[in-house]
Amino acid sequence: MMTRLTDDMVKDIICSLDSTDDTLVSLTGMNTLELACDAIGISPDTINTHDIRVGVVPVTSGLGIITRFSDSVAEIIKKLGMEAFVTESPDVAGLAEALSAKCDIIFMADDVQFIAINAGNGRYSNNSFSTAAGYVSALKGAAKGLAGKAVLVLGAGRVGSIAAELIVSMGAEVTIYDIDGKKANDLSRRVKIKVADDVGAALSSHDLIFNASPAPIEADHIREGSIFSSPGIPFPFDDAGLKKVKAVIHDPLNIGVAVMAVQSASFSGPMELNR
Ligand code: 2YC
Numbered sequence: 001m002m003t004r005l006t007d008d009m010v011k012d013i014i015c016s017l018d019s020t021d022d023t024l025v026s027l028t029g030m031n032t033l034e035l036a037c038d039a040i041g042i043s044p045d046t047i048n049t050h051d052i053r054v055g056v057v058p059v060t061s062g063l064g065i066i067t068r069f070s071d072s073v074a075e076i077i078k079k080l081g082m083e084a085f086v087t088e089s090p091d092v093a094g095l096a097e098a099l100s101a102k103c104d105i106i107f108m109a110d111d112v113q114f115i116a117i118n119a120g121n122g123r124y125s126n127n128s129f130s131t132a133a134g135y136v137s138a139l140k141g142a143a144k145g146l147a148g149k150a151v152l153v154l155g156a157g158r159v160g161s162i163a164a165e166l167i168v169s170m171g172a173e174v175t176i177y178d179i180d181g182k183k184a185n186d187l188s189r190r191v192k193i194k195v196a197d198d199v200g201a202a203l204s205s206h207d208l209i210f211n212a213s214p215a216p217i218e219a220d221h222i223r224e225g226s227i228f229s230s231p232g233i234p235f236p237f238d239d240a241g242l243k244k245v246k247a248v249i250h251d252p253l254n255i256g257v258a259v260m261a262v263q264s265a266s267f268s269g270p271m272e273l274n275r
Contacts, residue, residue, distance in 0.1 A: 032258045
């Protein structure tokens with residue numbers, strides 16, 4: 001089961017959009033749009049964000065609407081330079097609204113999947129891949145490259161597993177820890193990674209950490225000056241832990257949504273945009 005955002009985690013996204021972008025530039029050298037393009041391997045000048053119309057459809061299924069979730073998604077996308085709006089209706093009526101408004105991309109999330117559909121050709125981006133790719137790019141930026149370096153991945157769920165594969169493909173030595181040892185071992189049969197069975201020992205022997213776990217991170221396990229790329233929710237650090245780290249890259253939605261928007265847009269050739 002994917003970790004679910006709460007109203008409280010989402011409430012400040014819109015008012016802190018600019019500071020989130022500034023922090024990302026200072027930590028990684030890239031703003032949110034540059035990071036999203038880096039994550040999917042295109043250059044920012046190949047995508048004309050102003051030509052892209054995005055519809056965000058609230059979804060009431062399962063545990064229902066998260067207050068300001070859809071508004072936050074739309075504002076994150078607008079900050080990339082795209083046109084974005086939240087549909088009046090939720091669910092199927094909202095989807096119909098987005099389609100009749102000739103949206104190029106449609107975002108929707110239930111309790112299991114969060115996707116961005118390219119309305120021109122039906123291909124879609126999902127939040128797990130996008131979050132993994134975006135936060136790996138952020139770690140690469142903050143560490144000034146990952147090739148030949150040792151990286152610890154916490155969490156062998158959907159995001160952590162994809163991240164481990166991406167980091168290995170960048171030439172890093174990856175160790176993974178998951179509280180469920182079977183998950184970590186299963187992944188190590190597919191991807192060339194080492195498995196740690198003690199999170200404290202693993203953390204105290206790494207400077208570069210990708211955290212995709214919902215668990216808190218204890219300050220006395222953290223190596224002084226380490227860099228965390230940390231999509232995991234809830235935010236895992238206490239004040240003592242924050243004093244020891246060199247950098248923490250974290251947001252509740254921004255990087256994942258930005259990669260979804262850029263990746264689903266990249267599924268269109270110029271002629272395919274849904275006009
Ligand atoms: O407001 C709505 O439309 C809700 N149906 C949205 C539910 C999102 C559930 N997913 C999550 O909370 C997590 C997020 C971290 C992003 C991906 N899954």
